[in-house]
Amino acid sequence: MAKNSTSSTTVPDTAWLARGRHLGPEPELDVRRNLIALKAAGVLDDFADLEPAEAARSTVLHPRDESADPGPSARRVFEARWRPADDVTVRAQLTTYEPKARRKQGEGVTWVLAAEADRRWDPHWPSPATMFWPDSDQVTWDHDTVPDVRLRTTNHLPKDDDELRHRLRECTRQSWCIHVVVHEAMTPDTKGQQPVSAFLPPSLRHQVIEHRATPEQAQIADVALKRELGLRIPRGGGVVLPTAPQGPDYDAERFTVRSVFLDGSEPTELLDRIKEFAALPRPLPADAEQALNQLRHGWHLLTPDEELAHAQGMVTKYAEALAAMTNSRDLYREAAEAAQAALAEASSGDGVPRPAAPGQGKPDVSPLSALTKAFGRFRDPNK
Template sequence: MPTSATVPPLTPATVWPARGRHTRGAAEDVLRRTLERRKHSRDIDDFLELPEGDDPNAERVFEARWRVDETVTVRARLGLTRGSDDGREWILIAEAEQPWRDEWPSPVGMFWPDEPDAGWDRAAAVDLSLREINPLPQDDKDTRRLLRNAVRGGWHIHVVVHEAMTTDERGRMPVARWLPPGLRDRVVEHRAAPQQLRGLNWALRDSGVQVPRGGAVVLPGSPAPDGYDAEDFSVRAVFLDGTRPTDLVDAVTRFAALPRPLPDGAEGPLTALREDWHLLTLQEELDRQRGLVAMYAEALEAMTRSRDLYREAAERAHEALAAYQESAGPDPARQQPSGAPGTSALHQLTRTLERFKGKSARPAAPAGEKE
């Protein structure tokens, strides 16, 4: 069976990716207000909205930077694009100066407001909530289709929980509330009602995992990360009574630590974050200008060297031509004896021109002489 020779790059340990869809109101206005509040409260050091181009459908970009653990700088880029409906899809890529730690604040919370019904917390590919529980469809085929499409792209961690019995309000709290801050906005939780267990496991059979009765499983995604084993990320019992589901939190945290491929569509925004960053500090701007000056100086020096070499070759060519003309005399038809000065000057001119052209000239055979 043929396999693809292209291996997707792994997500760098310093990078935090997220993706979603904003479905309510003007997303740009929400971002501006939230970033202004974060800057005023000193949650972030600064932010920048890149100028809007002529194309109204072009990506709108917001940049922000802040510090974690007081000294580690985080740079983040959020790009907005128009979705298939009236909503706006967003991709957020954040990168820290050190490997990312789950206890650091979520970059999503720096750009979007932490309010109910804010409108930004929908998954981009499928209509799922990023902060609330998502009940599975009643039809088994719909469940299979939903889960298969949801895990594509690798943007989120998908958790499926089976309710052994009908729960009250205490059991309707999403598992994300118990996770470290850096994981809460990356987890999508699916809930299966008590009578849906058989249909759910039928829908999951192609993924190679099963959900225990009253338990949960962290789905491997497509493709599954290296080191994933269904038994290691299956939880046999989840008590939906409002207490911390320790085993499930541990499984999600361990899954998030596995080396995972860079999500589909994240390579371009990550490159833009690293190579087309605009929100510079004064020191970074100074270092950047110094680098440009050094680059231009090297280019100028190389051009100067090339100019001097060409000028030297031209001067030698002119000297050889003058010597030849002087030795040839006023009569161009006069024959020169072998070894005469004119012949020597002609050879000098030929050699100079050959060096100038950078290649050797092959002498032509005398007329009438056979090979």
Template sequence: MPISSTVRPQTPATVWLARGRHVSGAAEDVLRRSLQERKDSQDIDDFLELPEAEAGPSERVFEARWRVGDGVTVRARLSVTPGPDGEGQEWILVAEAEQPWSDDWPSPTGLMWPREPDAAWDRDGAELSLREINPLPQDDKETKRLLRNAVRGGWHIHVVVHEAMTTDEKGRLPIARWLPQGLRPRVVEHRALPQQSRGLNWALRDSGVQVARGGAVVLPGTPAPEGYDAEDFSIRAVFLDGSEPADLVDAVKRYAALPRPLPDGAENALKALREDWHLLNLQEELDRQRGLVAMYADALEAMTTSRDLYREAAERAHEALTAYQESDGAAPARQQPSGAPVGSPLQQLTRTFERFKGKSQRPVAPSRDEH
């Protein structure tokens, strides 16, 4: 059964996340050209590539900002790192809006990556397509392994569709075309042939879901989002005749609206977007400088207060030492002022004086010669 998601922080409603792999060429070159084209066409307001000293020796980071809806500002950060196997480059895209995200807004991947169908960025970590249909393997064990690994991490919405009969070109179009723009890059569609029904359900048995012949299911993912129930996201029949599969589209939308935990690796990416943002406009730069001034003022005030406290403690210690010296050791131990702070130099000095005076006032034992 899916692992509980309660141990992970939830994805904020203002945040949009995506992850994938660029399979050929240098992703940073592709991004530079694509972002410049978007800026020239005014699809985005501005973008910035962080220097290597800021991003790290093996990471390339791009920031972009644009406006959606009624002037809602979106900030996006896309980081690119070498693939773990030395092949291709992994990328993570985090975008955050000034208000809760709407899937009707343009997809951040569509505003940062090229839109051409032959672009090399639209693969996930398992080499599945983010924009086309993914046929399931013929081997049942391979299907089980693929689906188990594909849903780990919680980055994408995985949909499995079983074809009740051989479909034509209209039926081979991905369901993503019926989804809002902001949902399309998040959906990975798997297709099973008519003869794969039994093997498919065997492969899905551990996930707690099944697929009816000619039907579909939205997989729970690992971890599953809160509120997921297999019955609510299973579709009895999907007609692959080119018409909109309304029930399946509705199920995907409802799944996307569920509260979901942050995917693996997203927490650090979101933190970097919020705390290490460089692409500031004039007002943001002014606010940032004001914040720095206030921070420095607070630090200076704390240093001044600390200096005054140490000076006061030193003066009291000096007064205590002077008073002791004037008493020439004959007066009883001076009581510590009630206002002295615990652990202050005066307290430590007074305790030392008391121990010393106690020793000096002990009676001296008579020597043997006096008997």
């Protein structure tokens, strides 16, 4: 799989970005049903369901911008607006895409979600993912773009050394999520098998993927992490993986936890490290930058105040265009009148140029120079 390129900018602190795959048969229907239910319950202010061509053609708030085009592989564009707090509005777009290449049957539909708030994002706000996708284990929207990796559950690392290293490499280079590896000191009971991400704030919960190494994988996981990322994982401990390329603020020792108790209790130290890592500046992947531009420059779901402001802006633009057309018409009319006067002057008033009389000197003004002089007055706005 191709490596994701990144831009020189970092993820804005007002934005929430995610990308994944839906493995079910009707992803757009799942989104539509959830949006309708949440609007009826008063959770959403409003939502829109757009064809990709319509989304690209009818950009409202901004001039036409290529970055606002969802692209030829887009299947559907959904917009939603809600207020996580009284003074904050969140605008979000979810776009579903056909996968670029299906390596195996049932790879599913790729989706990209970009949300942005009026101020710095609060992890305790509701997750934008559950505004579009049902928060149900029966709807398989939560698969990462890295194969065989899923949100909202624990993902056991491959037992083969090469596959394990390949998994770690793909997760750090391609995924938009935060990845955590936890080693099970002993096989946990039912409570311990629950993902630690369940203890995270709502908005952060759907940005963290947890990998588990079984008790027998202590050495193989440690060696793979050291070779691929230069990290070590203690027995019974955990580590938050860096992004690739690794940021300057990442400290491997800082984001390594010596012991994680998998008994159903809250692993406070590991959760604190995850929250700390999430607050660091992270590179903005090129695909994420495109999704954010699409949200900012291709937004359609207007509030009444925005609709009024948009209408007033259009009236002003039309008035300016009409004034410019009127001014151009007047200038053309004046130029035509001046040309006719110059031509009449050059042809002695009957439209036929007169040659100079024999022996008479060269006329002071030729017809061409008279026209040039007349039009010259219109080149200089001060005349």
